[in-house]
Amino acid sequence: MSLLEARDLSVTFGGVHAVRGVDIAVERGELLGLIGPNGAGKTTLVRLLTGAVRADAGTIRFDGHDITRAPAYARARQGLAMTHQLVRPFRDMTLAENVSLAAAHAVTARPLAALLRTGRGAARRRAGELLERLEITEFAGRGAATLPLGVQKRLEMGRAIAIEPRLLLLDEPLAGLNQTEAARLADLIATLNREGLTVVLVEHNLAEVLRIATRLLVMVEGAVLASGAGSEVMRRGDVRAAYLGESRAGTGEGRGARG
Amino acid sequence: MFHLELLVVGLIWGAMYAMMALGLTLVYGLLRILHVAHAGVFALGAYAGVLTANATGSLWLAVPAAIGVAAAVGPLIYRFIYAPMLSRPPYVALIASIGLFIAMEDGFRLLFGPYGLPFDYNPWFVTTYSLGGISLNVVQIAMAVSTLVLAGAFGVFIAATRVGVAWRATVSDPQMAQSFGIDPVRVRYLNFAIGSAMAGAAGLLVGLLNNLVEPGMGAVVSYKGLAIIVLGGLGNVPGAVVASLILGVVESFGTVYLAAVLDRDAIAFAVLIAVLLIRPRGLFAPAR
Amino acid sequence: MRYSHHTPSLVKGLFLASAVALGGAASAADALRIGFHAPLTGFAAGDGKSSSLGAELAAEQINAAGGCDGRMVELVIYDDQAKADQAIPAANKLLGEGVKVAISGSYSGATRAAAGVFQKAGIPFISAYAIHPDITRTGDHVFRTSFMGEVQGRAGAKFVGEMLGHQRIVMITLNNDFGQSLATGFKQKAADFGIEIVSEYSYSIKDRQFGSIVAGVKRDAPDAIYASGYFFTAGPLVSQLRAGGVEAPIIGQEGYDTQHFIDIAKEAAEGVMITTSLDRDSEDPEMRAFIDAFEAKAGFPADMVAAATHTAVRVMCDAVARAGGDDPQAVRDALAATKDFATATGRISFNALGEIMKDVEIQVVKDGAYRHFASIHDPELLAPPSE
């Protein structure tokens, strides 16, 4: 049984089929690269899976449970974590506070316990470990909103990992980073995956995706076009056409439209 | 017949609300500010009107006075109060706006007395026309006509003029608009001038209809205007007009049929809450 | 005694009033300080202004006539915004400043809250025009010199049904304690006077636009309209009814009782009749003195609120004079014993609860001014509750 299994997912925004009839299965332990041109529906698919957007049709099963109707927080508690394409740190908090809050998920799951408890120790320690791992310890005490983008991206990842997920959905974690930064973050993602965390990586940086992904899924116009090992998929004519079509239509990575 | 009359009354109330709400929703669309002090501008227009009319004996002169004074003050409010606050959280401008409104109301009381000012001579109110058994006075007709004209003119302005296109572009994407050479600050001044002019005109018409211009006359429209623009989808101009008309008609019927259960304000807000429970972002899509 | 011994000197004092400064020349230390709270700011500021002007006029007149029992009257006035949480500190501040007698020139919520403070402190207290029935029930030191709403509502029913002979009546009621108590009194007695209430509309104090009610009244086609309100609601209401083609007689009450109402409603005000306690055509020297002097002082004609606070100050001074000083207990007892004391709002006597018993005046608007129409003398109908 796959860890995550979505069948026939569809959603429409204002008459446009953003995602139509997508079937997707994420196997335990894999690092699935999800690619496709702008507007292909990748981010919408991620938002469908995490519960930020409700599907018009289709089912989502996570570890055997039907979570199609479950709210976002319930999916997170079951082990489905995500990072946002545009970073969304809690702006008034420090980096450490951001990650600590996620690390305290066992307490914050019960409001009464959260009201009664003030001890930050355990969560702080756990957050400290993660910051070290992500190599952003030096920024721990800084306000989240004032950090450079690269740090904010890691903050988001730290926050996601802190809830101890079984599946991590990353929405363009490398976007906006320079080559060195991107490579190091990609290495980290690969390491996490090797340690047993299942990852879905939505990314435009094809070079890095091809380098670390164990499998590739290509979306075009809201539907899955191809799936398989990286080199195989990229050789396919229809995939190349979809990408070439894009690079001819827009000049490079147009930031206007969003996946 | 009775119901037809209630409908007409409601539509005229709606027209009155619309003239207020247009300015409010324009400001919200551009700046995300709940501009409570718009109701102060409304009362200011009425005072300018009644003072001019009583001094000159001419209601015709009161019209440009009300519109002119309001249109002049609106941009000043933007320049000296809102502009420095744009980067702050939204409640900062809201509280500042409430403070300004309280000060304006009390300023009117101190300057012009607590009893308010009636028009010495108000022929428009007593001149009535009968349309199919429903009698309307000139002020009511003016209210309906000016709302129609303003809403229509605004539609044309937005769709067909250069400035209108600039305005629309600025609402939907200020940065994009700027890159096309549109000065967003000028659009904001224009926005405040137009919205305030409408509020001033509405104030004068309401003053004529009550034959009384009083310090607190903005109080009701201050919060009901907010309810209307929320109901219509914040920043959505046609939405605000439709919401105004709906609220006017609901209040007209409600004050006759629901008066034993709820008062007028409560009826209006019951509608608002009911709509928001079903559509949390108003009847129509908010701007942006 | 039918006429107070103050009367002749007061009429004389009238002509001196403008010449003599407030507080007078007598030693300030010896002054009789009367605590007074009113809504000087906020939504009720109009009434606050009238009420403090009325009280000030009374003080000036008393001082011009030689003071109250030889002492100059000094008003200590504080704002309460017509709110209970402002009135309590204001009342306590008055106590702290050593006032021994106090008057409310404010609305019900604020007055009732202040009444509690003064009752506890054993200070005699008069509510000039607040109409909440529970104010005088605060205790034995609390008095009221105006009609209760219910009493006036009953008078309205008698006037409309018996004296005018109208049967099919539409009620338009203001949604506040004033309007609600008028409506209660009117409905209590309506059937007794052969009145059928065709329908009842209500509106809030903030409303100035009455189109839907006008449409309803046109449909109902009543013989007469009984409408409660204040000048700022009644003015627009009456003019909109007339502009909408409603010609039935309109009967109002005290809340209309100011020239401001006529200024707003203009021609539409003609023929409107109200129940009140201020008779513009009175031959009574007290009333004449007040009406003329108020207009001279304020620059606009007297209204009911001003007359009410004027009355309250006069009643208080009379009690102080009879008590021979401002010992609170003695003044309270003297107040309770007030009998047929002539004031601008009629002859005042109190019942056991501290409520007044007096006749009701009917005024009609004629040629842009209030004029005498009739008066209702019916002690049984107009009896306020006594406990």
Added chain:
Amino acid sequence: MEAYILSLVVFGALNVMLALGLNMISGFCGQISLGHAAFYGTGAYAAALLSISGLPFAASLALGALVAGALGLVVGFATLRVREDFLAITTMGVGFLFLGFVRKQEWLGGEFGVAQIPSPLSPLGFAVLAVGGALAMVALSLHLRRSWMGEVFRAVAADEDAASTLGVDTARYKLWAFVLGTACAGFAGGIYAHVTGLIVPDAFDFIQSVTILAMVVVGGIGSTWGVLAGAVLLTLMPELFRFVNDYKLLIYGALLLAVMRWSPSGLAGLAALVRRALRSSPA
């Protein structure tokens, strides 16, 4: 003079409770409410009626707070999907709906409100009770800020959707904020009813809601000590300006405007500036 001071202490403490309660909802949890007076009124009416029916004062106060909290729960639940400016206006609507409803209810005294409310304490007793209550709420507020709930509130205020991706049931936390904040208002309402002896609907109007929000914002939204100072300042302001009776509201409005214009973080922001200046100046 003493009675005057005591009455100011009572109303100051009531305003502190109201402002701290609203601060839990709007400051801590980021849900701007323009209808807080409705819960103040609910507590006042509930406690007054219970007290008149013969219940002991303490029980009436507690139940008043409970009823207000329960209404807070209902309102919170109904408005869960409504956000930001839409929420502010919806809560404003709740205030108007509350008033409109109460006005027409005969069992609540209609326009006359509720009178003959027993006065079980001396002025000093009320002052002690109110100050005690206010201090308890200061303690609650400080604890809340330090607790994990306070931390979640900050996250919800900053970004509700992001918080839910961390497994936080944001809806339940918002409800907690509403219940805690409105129960504080209800408790204050119960004391208010017994202090004034008479409650009328108009005491709980939109202006009152705005006044409470003004205390929170002038004090510094989100800061317990700032809000405490804001409530005390705005209670005393009309008293300080009694000598200019006529200009009180004008000054009040101008003050709100001035604080927002030049110190938008309120008194708390001002205090932080001063602290920073002191620290950076050479000792």
